Amino acid sequence: MALIEQPSANRASKPRPDDGRLLRGKRSRERIRKAARELFREKGFDAATLRAIAARADMGASSIYRHVQSKHELLVLDLADLQEEAWSNFRQNDDRQSDCSARVRSFFRNQHRLLAEEPDLTVISIRATTYPEARVARRVLALNDRTIGLLAEILMQGRMRRDLDRNVDVLAAASALFHVATGARMSWANGLLTEQGCRDAIDASVELLFVGMQPRTDAS
Amino acid sequence: MALIEQPSANRASKPRPDDGRLLRGKRSRERIRKAARELFREKGFDAATLRAIAARADMGASSIYRHVQSKHELLVLDLADLQEEAWSNFRQNDDRQSDCSARVRSFFRNQHRLLAEEPDLTVISIRATTYPEARVARRVLALNDRTIGLLAEILMQGRMRRDLDRNVDVLAAASALFHVATGARMSWANGLLTEQGCRDAIDASVELLFVGMQPRTDAS
DNA sequence: CGTTCTATGCGATCCTGTTCGCTTAGATGG
DNA sequence: CCATCTAAGCGAACAGGATCGCATAGAACG
Numbered sequence: 001m002a003l004i005e006q007p008s009a010n011r012a013s014k015p016r017p018d019d020g021r022l023l024r025g026k027r028s029r030e031r032i033r034k035a036a037r038e039l040f041r042e043k044g045f046d047a048a049t050l051r052a053i054a055a056r057a058d059m060g061a062s063s064i065y066r067h068v069q070s071k072h073e074l075l076v077l078d079l080a081d082l083q084e085e086a087w088s089n090f091r092q093n094d095d096r097q098s099d100c101s102a103r104v105r106s107f108f109r110n111q112h113r114l115l116a117e118e119p120d121l122t123v124i125s126i127r128a129t130t131y132p133e134a135r136v137a138r139r140v141l142a143l144n145d146r147t148i149g150l151l152a153e154i155l156m157q158g159r160m161r162r163d164l165d166r167n168v169d170v171l172a173a174a175s176a177l178f179h180v181a182t183g184a185r186m187s188w189a190n191g192l193l194t195e196q197g198c199r200d201a202i203d204a205s206v207e208l209l210f211v212g213m214q215p216r217t218d219a220s
Numbered sequence: 221m222a223l224i225e226q227p228s229a230n231r232a233s234k235p236r237p238d239d240g241r242l243l244r245g246k247r248s249r250e251r252i253r254k255a256a257r258e259l260f261r262e263k264g265f266d267a268a269t270l271r272a273i274a275a276r277a278d279m280g281a282s283s284i285y286r287h288v289q290s291k292h293e294l295l296v297l298d299l300a301d302l303q304e305e306a307w308s309n310f311r312q313n314d315d316r317q318s319d320c321s322a323r324v325r326s327f328f329r330n331q332h333r334l335l336a337e338e339p340d341l342t343v344i345s346i347r348a349t350t351y352p353e354a355r356v357a358r359r360v361l362a363l364n365d366r367t368i369g370l371l372a373e374i375l376m377q378g379r380m381r382r383d384l385d386r387n388v389d390v391l392a393a394a395s396a397l398f399h400v401a402t403g404a405r406m407s408w409a410n411g412l413l414t415e416q417g418c419r420d421a422i423d424a425s426v427e428l429l430f431v432g433m434q435p436r437t438d439a440s
Numbered sequence: 441c442g443t444t445c446t447a448t449g450c451g452a453t454c455c456t457g458t459t460c461g462c463t464t465a466g467a468t469g470g
Numbered sequence: 471c472c473a474t475c476t477a478a479g480c481g482a483a484c485a486g487g488a489t490c491g492c493a494t495a496g497a498a499c500g
Contacts, residue, residue: 021466021477028478046351050457060480062459067478071457127350130343131266132410141410155433165435169424173433176400176425183399190352190361204389205396212432213375213393215385241447241496248448270487280450282489287448291487 029067031057036074045075045120072128072136076143079121083143086111087150100158101210104151108181108202111147115185116195123189126182148174173209180205249287251277256294265295265340292348292356296363299345302338303363306331307370320378321430324371328401328422331367335405336415343409346402368394393429400425 035056039048050071054061068074090110094103115122125143128136151174158164181202188198255276259268270291274281288294310330314323335342345363348356371394378384401422408418 019467019477024466025478049455051455059478061457062481063479065458123350123352127347129406129410130347130350132343137410141407141412162435164433168433169428172421172424173428175403175421176396176428179403179425180396180399183395183402186349187361190349190357192361201392201395204392205399208389208393208396208432209429210433212428212434213384213388213430214432215382239447239497244496245448269485271485279448281487282451283449285488 025067028057028059028063031059032064032067033074033077037078040075040078040120041118045071045124069135072124072131072134073139075120075124076128076136076139078118079125079140080143082114082118082121083111083147086114089114096157100154100161100163101206103154103158104177104206105203107151107154108206109199111181112185112199112202119189122182122185126186144178148178151177177206177209180209245287248277248279248283251279252284252287253294253297257298260295260298260340261338265291265344289355292344292351292354293359295340295344296348296356296359298338299341299360300363302334302341303331303367306334309334316377320374320381320383321426323374323378324397324426325423327371327374328426329419331401332405332419332422339409342402342405346406364398368398371397397426397429400429 032053036048036053039053039056042048050064051061053074054064057064090107093110094106096103125140128134128140131137148171152170155164155168155170155173159166159168159170164170184193184198184201184205187193187201188195193201252273255273256268259273259276262268270284271281273294274284277284310327313330314326316323345360348354348360351357368391372390375384375388375390375393379386379388379390384390404413404418404421404425407413407421408415413421
């Protein structure tokens with residue numbers, strides 16, 4: 001459990017960036033991640049055997065576990081990268097002055113464009129959260145929270161600009177947006193929606209969350 | 221793949237309810253499901269070994285696969301039962317004259333009460349949908365669709381009563397409601413929300429979907 | 441009764457993620 | 471140079487879900 005309790009005293013294990021062993025380890029990690037990523041893309045997560053990954057990374061299968069806690073983690077690491085990329089893409093094209101719901105839609109489209117290239121990312125990261133005891137589950141949830149946080153930020157700005165009602169609980173709204181998008185992506189992953197259909201469904205849900213379902217006095 | 225292509229001609233295999241073999245099979249199926257259900261409750265899905273289930277059902281492990289396509293299916297069968305129960309409970313206490321959002325909330329509370337007793341049901345059924353090629357995935361999605369359909373029905377009635385705006389896409393709204401609830405339950409399953417917190421989160425999301433986020437002219 | 445067909449059952453086996461105990465290689469300290 | 475420590479690596483083994491080929495029992499049919 002507790003890999004390193006405490007360095008017992010001031011035996012302070014300095015990281016020492018020139019340690020040959022650590023460098024080797026780092027290079028191995030890179031090889032593993034590269035191999036995994038390639039094989040995931042080629043065959044999909046489930047068909048990409050750990051032994052195959054290990055072979056391509058030129059090492060024994062069990063050695064992988066020196067660097068990674070589970071196969072899921074290999075994918076979740078990519079998810080983290082990709083999210084980072086999606087966020088930075090979004091920020092670059094983001095116009096903070098534009099309409100709040102437009103920004104949210106742009107956010108999701110951005111994310112979706114990247115996810116669409118690697119369908120396993122969505123599906124497997126969700127699968128990972130169905131192993132609640134596992135470390136990876138927490139990590140995925142943390143990533144989700146960051147996404148939700150970003151959405152909340154957008155909403156918050158919208159609320160300040162009076163695009164949104166001032167009583168809206170932005171965090172609840174953000175997580176609702178997130179879950180709705182995730183749900184649509186699951187349908188897509190299961191072949192119930194085309195990619196376009198998935199995007200449309202997300203857009204529709206966003207729209208819905210913005211305007212609500214109750215009758216409105218002003219005619220549409 | 222194709223288990224039974226076609227009875228080749230009019231060799232019409234009548235079901236014959238008095239076939240001793242079929243009866244035996246039926247009894248076995250019952251034993252398996254009972255054993256599975258018990259062990260799932262006792263140890264949880266992941267810790268309940270197929271071999272253990274088989275032992276309790278008093279048969280070889282491989283025999284189980286004569287009656288079931290995968291371990292997931294054993295759980296999903298229960299999910300189907302439970303949903304049926306939740307729906308009938310809901311219908312009994314449902315007042316079709318009452319407010320639409322109240323009905324939706326009552327629907328979810330009903331469902332949640334049953335799910336809370338068997339936490340694996342939510343989690344594992346979601347996991348099952350992360351194996352898109354598998355039969356079980358489709359089945360879970362079909363169950364979800366039924367739930368969504370029921371929600372849509374409630375919304376439809378609300379729309380007729382003018383509780384909802386007449387332009388609302390009830391199906392989109394229903395699936396949004398569903399996904400939001402599922403998301404909250406996943407947080408609960410992962411220990412991020414207490415059971416009460418989960419219920420509250422669902423209520424809040426329902427509320428949000430009803431009123432929307434845009435500023436409203438009439439003061440709250 | 442004998443033949444054939446099929447639903448059910450079983451043990452052996454496979455596959456794959458993961459763990460274990462041991463070894464190796466490089467660092468550290470004397 | 472030697473003792474010691476530790477990150478990294480390895481092959482063997484384990485565990486658990488699933489598959490395979492064969493066996494059995496009951497039905498159908500002549």
